[in-house]
Amino acid sequence: MEKIEHRAVIKFLTKQGKSVQTIFQELLAVYADFAPGKTMVYKWHDLFKQGRESIEDELRSGRPIEATTPEIVEKVEKLVLEDARLKKKQLAAMVGVSESSILNILHHHLGMTKVSARWVPRILTPLQKRERVECSHQFLELCGERKEEVMARIFTGDVTWVHHYEPESKQESMQWHKKGTPPKKFKVSQSAGKIMATIFWDTEGILLIIKNVVRL
Structure with a gap:
């Protein structure tokens, strides 16, 4: 129910004409550690702006879960923010997706690269x-x-x-x-x-x- 609650709030604030950044900040202020990730907020804000009314997930007809769903991207982002030194092999094991999916999420969805702190x-x-x-x-x-x-x-x-x-x-x-x-x-x-x-x-x-x- 927590995800549905978040989506309902995003839908309401989007219909009020508030920007996605403002919506994200307000969710952080209210839900704190239980607030949805930025990727999820941006996704549903765009959907509601495009005219979507339902806050429920679409039926997938037995289709397997994609490795780059907003929930998985959010989980990878949270893990990396907690420990920036995690290797892609460790992230893959922790999230349950392939190493190539981890690289795709880090580079293309989160805009991250690996650099030497030294x-x-x-x-x-x-x-x-x-x-x-x-x-x-x-x-x-x-x-x-x-x-x-x-x-x-x-x-x-x-x-x-x-x-x-x-x-x-x-x-x-x-x-x-x-x-x-x-x-x-x-x-x-x-x-x-x-x-x-x-x-x-x-x-x-x-x-x-x-x-x-x-x-x-």
Whole structure:
């Protein structure tokens, strides 16, 4: 009855002329953890806009359940959001469909790709982003009309830790990632030793590299 209840609410709000995003947010506000998934809301919103009146499932006349039904897509999405490192083989076993169906759902229905969290740039807070923009504007104002001349006289540096071996391989760090949502970087185990590398460079290239060995 829960699905029927959700569909009835979607039908009512759709007939009121509310957008699908507004309907999805209102369902989340009321049902919280028991709210229907976005895929299901979008599907039924479209059906009701096209003139459908029934909120019941269509009779299938013995036709087998498709591996890409909204319910299965919703289940895969929930599992991946809970653990982005699940492999397609694990997802297939948990959902009860083939690995090829899992890939189809992830890529074509959920718009997800697998990326290495270790290669994701540092995530800045909104305040840090704003401060960097303000500093950049101030610097450009100081340069005035002599931007190229000033840039040629600037050198900068950075510091990084270089481990004696990679604590986590690229393959081990892979996780499912939806466009627009940066993946989380998991904590990795430390290696037996590491080097602190300090590098200075200008517009012409690297000026100096300082390496300090640290034993753990």
